[in-house]
Amino acid sequence: KLRAFFTTMEKVSEKFAAYFNRLTNGVAWLRLVDETKPSDSGVEVIVQFPGKPQRSLRSVSGGERSVAAVSLLMALQGLTPADFYIFDEVDAHMDVAYTVALAELLKEMSKKTQIIIVSLKDVLAEKADQLIGVYIDRGESRIIKTKLEDVAVD
Amino acid sequence: KLRAFFTTMEKVSEKFAAYFNRLTNGVAWLRLVDETKPSDSGVEVIVQFPGKPQRSLRSVSGGERSVAAVSLLMALQGLTPADFYIFDEVDAHMDVAYTVALAELLKEMSKKTQIIIVSLKDVLAEKADQLIGVYIDRGESRIIKTKLEDVAVD
Amino acid sequence: VYIKKLSLHGFKSFGQRKVTFELLKGLIVITGPNGGGKSNVLDAIRFVMGELSPHALRVGRLSELVHDDGKGRAAYARVSITLDNSEKALPIEADEVTITRKIYQNGESEYYINGRSASRGELLMLLSAANIRSSGYNILPQGAILNIAEMNPDDMRKLIEDVA
């Protein structure tokens, strides 16, 4: 059981580092809080953004946390792959640079896995294979299939 | 004490309704959960967006909650006015329409009250009397005073 | 297994006029104004996969999932999802599997697999063959991203142990 835990932690840490590096050019990993108690120590998430010292995930900025959390989630999902992802406004606190990096990563992943993402940002909509607008009409939700140029912000 | 509570609740409810209507064209108010127990009943926040039935604040969408919460906060603040507001990315989940409405309201309020708002959205930056960019340079935060055309997204 | 079709009828903000999404296998972006119904689509997907927690579906009680236009609630809410099964990841002899869940005002649910009435347990068994769960890490609700970032080390350990 303990061996299975360490193998899994190792795998998640590696995938996490790969996704995080892809999105931010930084490095990231998982480590035990207390190396002397391997069977019940907590696990800390460490991130190092380019040009900055390493920090625990809990003490970085809002946008930095979003980008790290998405990377971690993809790493966890990688161990028991399902064939689709559904994200709801994970880009809300990300700046343009991270949103573009996320859009590019998702576009690439979507060649193998179906990815559905709810977003209010054009940067995401531009990369979509399929863009669906959801709105209220006479008190009920309706949908329209659109291209980006159709939903251009008025 | 009870009379003071009701007077305050009335005042907050009125101001809340005014700000909410200004941002959404809808109506909103505060009400006691249990009218039969005025001295210890909880207070519910009710909102009604245009073309929709009335709902409790907890059961509307993410963006709808943001816009209602900002309205409520301004109403509460109105009772003990300080001379400045500081908001950190309150527009993160708002769509363009609500962000524009918020920007216009803040612009108007800023004629009497200093308003400092952290935002990643151009719609807010365009209305600013003063736009300040904060970024990291060689491991330290620095600032630049900018105009919107200087920070245009590359 | 990917989602080919999703149809909502009387589910939350989706009313009497049935709405159907035909989905591709690539990158699908759902956009639109605040309060339009985008997150309700995610709720519908978790609902049809057997989700029982009202909190996870952002309601107080399950009966609140049924569309309410202010003048009264519809009789029931119904969501169908069609999954691609060309690689036979789901133990059913068909290229497509359609799952339907219907819920009435009293909170009672009915489940159907390819038109045949089924129990919730049977549905969960079927989906687990392809690693599909309504609370899986592949479905991330609005705002949940920040919860992951604020997790304490002990919870993070449990998370890794779960996946092991």
Next chain:
Amino acid sequence: VYIKKLSLHGFKSFGQRKVTFELLKGLIVITGPNGGGKSNVLDAIRFVMGELSPHALRVGRLSELVHDDGKGRAAYARVSITLDNSEKALPIEADEVTITRKIYQNGESEYYINGRSASRGELLMLLSAANIRSSGYNILPQGAILNIAEMNPDDMRKLIEDVA
């Protein structure tokens, strides 16, 4: 009373090179990339107003407020804020009031009002004359907007009673 000037020195991501904001009385928008230091500016304003809770300043312990460039922490962090007092809302005979707070690595703080050393209590008394508190409703940290929306009815009642 509005904020005319704010200067940060060794506070969180702000390093040895002092940074000064000269602020107008209108609408001020702070923007910039993720991790740049925008929210740290808000933390600095709450800090200089006497905030004692590490959690409210988004750190584990107060000593973490001192700038750390990876090679070691600076000796202290210092924040000064200059408030306009032309309407004499603050009980001081001056058109401007500058408050300074300095914190050392050991977590000890020093406070100054217009250059004169003062206690935290004196500072809080001064600010309360103009309804200024580090935890006031006029300061809304990142993400706090959703907490207000999720408040339960009993908490909402307490909130109204507080303001009464």
